[in-house]
Structures are given as structure tokens and as C-alpha cells.
Amino acid sequence: MVGNMSKAQEKPSSAKRDHLVDTALELFTEGGYHAVGIDAVLARAGVAKMTLYNHFPSKEDLIVAALARKAEQSAQGLEKALAAAGAEPRAKLLAIFDWLEVWFRSKEFRGCIYIKAASEYPRKKDKPHQAALAFKETRLELLRGLCRQAGVKDAETLAWQLSLLAEGAIVVAFMHARPEAARDAKAAAATLLAKAKN
Amino acid sequence: MVGNMSKAQEKPSSAKRDHLVDTALELFTEGGYHAVGIDAVLARAGVAKMTLYNHFPSKEDLIVAALARKAEQSAQGLEKALAAAGAEPRAKLLAIFDWLEVWFRSKEFRGCIYIKAASEYPRKKDKPHQAALAFKETRLELLRGLCRQAGVKDAETLAWQLSLLAEGAIVVAFMHARPEAARDAKAAAATLLAKAKN
DNA sequence: CAATAAATAGACAGGTCTGTATATTTCTTG
DNA sequence: CAAGAAATATACAGACCTGTCTATTTATTG
Structure with a gap:
């Protein structure tokens, strides 16, 4: 095997690894992250402990892999939804x-795993924290792009504001078990969009 | 000592208890809650373990007490800020x-302990979860009251929307280390308020 | 002062956690 | 089939966790 063999590397994808993630x-x-031990993951996955540690150097790396998996799924779903919304940037937003x-109405909805990751790993140097922040920044960048395309006056501010509405909706939908938060947020977004026009 | 002696009750306030909380x-x-053990709390407080368990039946009860303490402090501070804003409901909002x-600019800012409590204790029956939800509902009720006083068309919807902005601002300020989120939220709130007029 | 209450130190039980070591078995693939 | 790679079961180290028990000391207060 040629290449970097330093140690404790993540290995390439495999069926076991995927299932574990x-x-x-x-x-x-x-x-949650601290409340769930790796033994619980191994038991449900039906995988041996050494298999986990052959693929991931530590629990935190497994968490990062899980966050990355969710990011793929989420990006894919959102992309589809945006495509179905037509060509207008405002309609996409x-x-x-x-x-x-x-998402809020799906029975698997449990709030945002990135907010939770940043909360449970509050230090910036923690890998799950970094992964969570990176995800949120990617999302914000998407909003920025759409706001610019929409040709509003202050795209940067509007992007942050729409981000507030989205994050707030997630939190409210989770804590109050209130999926309608999405409608409230959408109406507010429409108002902000109208005001920000040109 | 007369009264309920069933067991594992919380005892009335005392200097030690207050310091512990x-x-x-x-x-x-x-x-965070799971990451911090009671031994760490006892060590920093300089208090014996039995003192803790004489005042609180369990760690979760200590957490609930801490959430309650923060709620008092927060309500007090907010009340003061609202009073200083004058008599107009819109100005108060x-x-x-x-x-x-x-708050975001204070060096102690670490996000919202209620969102984190509900996240780390995701089951509705968990005491910290209930305490966190109760706090958020109290805050929402305050928003409702002010929106009604402001005499807008749909006070209920506006209250939820302002809640979205506030929660979103907390999350964004925390994750992106961006206290300016409060300004963005305020501007958005002003727009929603103007639109909701009468 | 004397009696009662509160807080203390320290050990400990019983459980959980992450991560490692070892030896064996299964799978893959030339 | 045979050799190498991957996954397995099992045990274990070492640390940490919540909560309890006991015996002693310190405060409080009638």
C-alpha cells in the first residue's frame, strides 16, 4: 500500500463504513452526541468495535463523518427543491x-444537528464544532448567491436576515413542536424581499 | 419539622445552595450539560458532594435550578430594557x-442555555427539557402581549415571527460569532412591524 | 451553654465511557 | 485454492460518571 501511512487515518469508503455512519x-x-455512546451505535449497526476504530481514529471523527453525510443528503434535497421552484431567484428563496x-413535518425531525454539534462541542478547535460551522457557512453562501441574483439593494444584509428566519424557524419548530414556523418565516421572508427590492 | 417529608425534596434557599446554582x-x-460533571461544579464552588445532594435530588434538578436562576436574571434585565424604551409597544418590541x-457582545455570551437544554435532553419528559420549553413559552407570551398592545392586524403571527428573528439571531450570533445579527434582526422586525400596522 | 441542623471529607458502589490488544474467523481476489 | 485483507468476538485498561454511606466537624439558635 503506497501513500500516507502516518497513522489513525480515515480509510476510504466501504459498505461497513457507510452503514456505521x-x-x-x-x-x-x-x-445527542455525549448522551449516545459508541457502544449504542455499534449495537444498532451490528458492527464490531474494532471495525469502527479501523475506519475512524475517534468518536469525534465518526461524528464529523455523520455531519458530512447529513450535509450531502440535505444539499441534495435542497437542490432538488430549488430546481423545482423555477428560474426566479425570489421564487427559489x-x-x-x-x-x-x-422537513419540520417529517417524523424524523429532531432539530438541527449542526446547532447541536456546535453546542455540545463549544470550543472552536473541536472537530464537530468546525464541521458544523462550515455547514452553516455553506448555507449562508447559497443564500448570498440567491440574494445577489435577485438584484436587491443590500444582498448581504438580506442574506443574513433570511438566515435568521431559517435558523429561527428550525429552533421554534423543534422546541415548540410547531412546523407552522416555516409558514411564518416564509411570510416574513416575502415581506423582507419586497422591501429590499431594487 | 412539620410539612411534607416524603423524600428527596428540594430544600429552601440558602447561601450554599445559591452559590451552587x-x-x-x-x-x-x-x-454543556453532559460534558460537565457535578464534580467539576463542586470543585469550582468549593462545596461538598453531600451538600449538593442534600439540596437537590439529582443532577437534573440542579440543572433545572440553574435554568430558573438564569430565567430570573434574564427577565429582570429585559424588564429594565423595556421600561427604558418608553411607553410605546413598538419601541419596546x-x-x-x-x-x-x-448580550451578544458580552464576553460571557455562549448561546442560549434553553435551546441547549432542550437539545441535550430531547425527551419531553426530561425535566431540563420542560424547564426550557416553559421559558420559551413565557418569552413568547411577552411578545404576544406587546404585539397586541401595538394594535397590529395579526398579533399572533407577528409574535411568532418576531420570535423567529430573536431565536435566529441568538443562533447566528453564537455559531458565526456575529453580534451584528441583532441589528439585522431589528431591521427585519421594523419592516414586519410596519407592514403589520393596523 | 446545649441541642439541633448543616456542611464537611473521604471512601465507595455500580455503572458507563472511549480506546486498545489479541487471537480468530470471514471475506476478497489474484 | 491460496494469500492477504477485513471484520469479528472478547477481554481489558483507565478514566469518568452519578449517587450513597459514614463519621466528623462546623454553624446556628433556643
Whole structure:
């Protein structure tokens, strides 16, 4: 085997690895990161402990892999929803909140795993914290792009404001068990969009 | 001693108890609930373990007490800020976001301990979860009251929308280390308020 | 002062956690 | 089939966790 053999590297994808990451994502989503031990993940996945540690140097790396998996899934779903919304940037921006509502109404909805990751790993140097922040920045960049395309006066501010509405909707939908938060957010977004015109 | 002696009751306030709750609030705020053990709280507080368990039946009850303490402090500060904003309900509503910004810029700002409590204790039956939800509902009720006083068309919807902005601002300020989120939220709130007029 | 209450130190039980070591078995693939 | 790679079961180290028990000391207060 040629290449970097330093140590404790992550190995390339495999069926076992994928299954492990999927299971980890499920369990961490349901129970949190500290509250769920790797033994629980291994038990549900039906995988031996050494297999985990052959693929990941530590639990935190498994968490990062789970966050990355969710990011792929989420990006894919959002992309589809945006494409279905047509070509208008404004329609795309509003479609985001419809997409959120579908998520809120799904029975697997447990709030945002990135907010939770940043909360449970509050130090900036923690890998899950960094992964969570990176995700949120990617999302913000998407909003920025759409706001610029929409040709509003202050795209930067509007992007942050729409981000506030989205994050707030997630938190409210989670804590109050209130999927309607997405509609409230969409209406507010429409108002801000109208005001920000040209 | 007359009265209920069933067992494992919380005892009335005392200097030790107060100090314990203050220390717990500090540490849980900094490190999270599962990640911070009671030994760390006891060490920083300089209090014996049995003293803790004489005042609280369990760690979760200590967490609830810490959440309650923060709720008092927060309500007190907000009340002051609202009073200083004058008599106009609209001015009071906007003043909330100025008050948030002061918080965001304080060096102790670590995000919202109630969101984190609900995240780390995701089951509705968990005491910290219930305490967190109760706090958020109280805050929402305050928003409702001000929106009604402001005499807008749909006070209920506006209250939820302002809640979205506030929660979103907290999350964004925390994750992106961006206290300016409060200004963005305030501007958005002003727009929604103007649109909701009469 | 004397009696009662509160807080203390320290050990400990019983459980959980992450991560490692070892030896064996299964799978893959030339 | 045979050799190498991957996954397995099992045990274990070492640390940490919550909560309890006991015996002693310190405060409080009638």
C-alpha cells in the first residue's frame, strides 16, 4: 500500500463504513452526541468495535463523518427543491421555507444537528464544532448567491436576515413542536424581499 | 419539622445552595450539560458532594435550578430594557433586539442555555427539557402581549415571527460569532412591524 | 451553654465511557 | 485454492460518571 501511512487515518469508503455512519447519524440525531455512546451505535449497526476504530481514529471523527453525510443528503434535497421552484431567484428563496416545512413535518425531525454539534462541542478547535460551522457557512453562501441574483439593494444584509428566519424557524419548530414556523418565516421572508427590492 | 417529608425534596434557599446554582449555571453555560460533571461544579464552588445532594435530588434538578436562576436574571434585565424604551409597544418590541445585542457582545455570551437544554435532553419528559420549553413559552407570551398592545392586524403571527428573528439571531450570533445579527434582526422586525400596522 | 441542623471529607458502589490488544474467523481476489 | 485483507468476538485498561454511606466537624439558635 503506497501513500500516507502516518497513522489513525480515515480509510476510504466501504459498505461497513457507510452503514456505521448512517447508524451514527440516526442515533446522534435522536439522542445527542455525549448522551449516545459508541457502544449504542455499534449495537444498532451490528458492527464490531474494532471495525469502527479501523475506519475512524475517534468518536469525534465518526461524528464529523455523520455531519458530512447529513450535509450531502440535505444539499441534495435542497437542490432538488430549488430546481423545482423555477428560474426566479425570489421564487427559489421562498421555496427554501416550503422545503423546511416538509422537513419540520417529517417524523424524523429532531432539530438541527449542526446547532447541536456546535453546542455540545463549544470550543472552536473541536472537530464537530468546525464541521458544523462550515455547514452553516455553506448555507449562508447559497443564500448570498440567491440574494445577489435577485438584484436587491443590500444582498448581504438580506442574506443574513433570511438566515435568521431559517435558523429561527428550525429552533421554534423543534422546541415548540410547531412546523407552522416555516409558514411564518416564509411570510416574513416575502415581506423582507419586497422591501429590499431594487 | 412539620410539612411534607416524603423524600428527596428540594430544600429552601440558602447561601450554599445559591452559590451552587450560580456555579452550575456558569459551568453548564460554558461546557454543556453532559460534558460537565457535578464534580467539576463542586470543585469550582468549593462545596461538598453531600451538600449538593442534600439540596437537590439529582443532577437534573440542579440543572433545572440553574435554568430558573438564569430565567430570573434574564427577565429582570429585559424588564429594565423595556421600561427604558418608553411607553410605546413598538419601541419596546424593537428595544428587545438592542438588548439582545448587548448580550451578544458580552464576553460571557455562549448561546442560549434553553435551546441547549432542550437539545441535550430531547425527551419531553426530561425535566431540563420542560424547564426550557416553559421559558420559551413565557418569552413568547411577552411578545404576544406587546404585539397586541401595538394594535397590529395579526398579533399572533407577528409574535411568532418576531420570535423567529430573536431565536435566529441568538443562533447566528453564537455559531458565526456575529453580534451584528441583532441589528439585522431589528431591521427585519421594523419592516414586519410596519407592514403589520393596523 | 446545649441541642439541633448543616456542611464537611473521604471512601465507595455500580455503572458507563472511549480506546486498545489479541487471537480468530470471514471475506476478497489474484 | 491460496494469500492477504477485513471484520469479528472478547477481554481489558483507565478514566469518568452519578449517587450513597459514614463519621466528623462546623454553624446556628433556643
